[in-house]
Amino acid sequence: MITLSQDAVRGLMIAAQGLQSEPQPPATKEDILAILRLIHMLQIDSISVVARAPYFVLWSRLDDYNPGWLDELLEEGAIFEHFASANCFLPLEDYPLYLAGSRIFDWRNPRKWLDDHPLLTSTILNHIRTHGETRHTDFKATDGQKHDWTNPKEEQIALEYLLYVGELMIRKRDNLQRVYDLRERIYPDADKLPAVSRDDAHDQFVLNTVRALGVAKADWIADYYRLKNADVSAALKRLEKQDRLLRVAVEGWKTPGYVHPDNLNRVEAAAGGKIPHSKTTLLSPFDPLVWSRGRTLDVFDFDFPIEYYFPESKRKYGYYSLPILHNNALIGRLDPKAHRKEGIFEVKSLHLEPGIEVDDALVARLKRVLQACALWHETPQVIVRESTEPELAELLSD
Incomplete structure (x- = not known):
């Protein structure tokens, strides 16, 4: 079994996250997709004292780039928006995983909510079929209550849940506001995608996480996609049995670390002393390198x-x-x-x-x-x- 130092774990995580120091050619729109395929998600947040979170996370890796490219990729259908660690921009090839009922369905159960509100659901779907692109502000609240972001109106909840179950997708964002449309208009080939089981979705989420972290403790994996610990444990057993994940020992750890076979050459080099080196940059609080406060403290001894x-x-x-x-x-x-x-x-x-x-x-x-x-x-x-x-x-x- 390969044994890694704590320094190696830090360097491997930094490299897996696309933050290593290396010559940086001028950024292109395709580089955004490459970064997204490395880290698998860009968390969306509205705070704007500096560039909003998804744009800043990209800047930390790409340096100077055109932030409008991210918006274009969403409108072009190269990426999509869904709930991962939170509401995130995601690579389109991951879309089938989000239809498997493997994460948010467990605690919000949007399908049941929609089934319990059939008239509202059909009204909204009929409106979108007739009028096309739709915002939640196109609907007035019908319950007589005052609503804000902490207490959204039922019409807004319905739009969000129709997104989660795959009836709708996000066409674009207009001044942060989601613009919804029918999935068949945004991603017409979605119906041709093979169905993914819950177990297969969990397996892929775990694989994505371990690859994105470079080296991962089991305790860190669930947080990346907001999975349940029991589902992660079951996935790890399946993946190890299939040799799709590898164990390593880490100095000072009482539990094994996990690495993805795609990162094995880099891991072996780090074990031999060739540790990836970081660039110097600033990180968003929503950067996946640091958004897990416990992991950040474990790896970097940094209380954040x-x-x-x-x-x-x-x-x-x-x-x-x-x-x-x-x-x-x-x-x-x-x-x-x-x-x-x-x-x-x-x-x-x-x-x-x-x-x-x-x-x-x-x-x-x-x-x-x-x-x-x-x-x-x-x-x-x-x-x-x-x-x-x-x-x-x-x-x-x-």
Whole structure:
């Protein structure tokens, strides 16, 4: 059995996530699909103090690119939107897995809800058949209640559940708002897809996760697609028996690690000391490298609370702090805001982890990544207000 160091696990995870340091040619629209096939999902979120989550996750890997390409891929039908770790953009080839009733169906049971609301369901489907592209705002609430994102109207729930069961798909997003249409209009070949069983869907979700993480503990796997632990355990047994997953030993772990055969050459090289090396970049809180707080603490010894849920008085690092990836470590975090009208990329605070040595090389890397991020946001002036190392704020500001 291959034995890996903790350093090797970090490097392998970074490389599997597409964050390794290597020459970066100019990005193309096809590169977005390549990244999506590596990490399997781009989580959607509405916070916009900097570029929204799916666009920022791509920037961390592609550097300068046209964010409009992601929207075009959705409209072209090359990707689709569904619930994975949350609402996500996903590669189209994964679509059959989401019709197998293997995750969200277990806890929301959308088919039962739709069956319990037959008149509403038929009204919405008939409207879309007649009028085509539809938003939830095309329907007025009929229950007399006040609704918001925490308490959506039944018409909005019906649209979402019709998406989950495969009756509808998302044509595009218009100012964040979903635009729905019938699946046969967006993906006419979907009816020709082979049916996928629940077990086969679980197996593929587990394979996708292990490949995307490079090396994975069993405890980490369920979180990636919000699977049940029992379903993951059963899938691991099947996949090991079929030699579709491999076990490795990791120094300091009491349980085995799992690797995908596609990553075996890289794993063997890392075991021999050739560990992939990270680029220096900023990460979205919704980046799959860090969105699992327990895994982030396990792998990087980096405690990463999401503080935009906290009252301002309880925040230690800021409203929307971004982890800083450098030299295969998460060395700190910064709280940014892109002032688009003023052309200013503001860093309200920058916190480095204890023990991080600030030398000329680190300053140069941080300055380069801040300038690149600022230019991509079309906010070219960088201003760093505060830092745990006071001189760093001045060195990194324009």
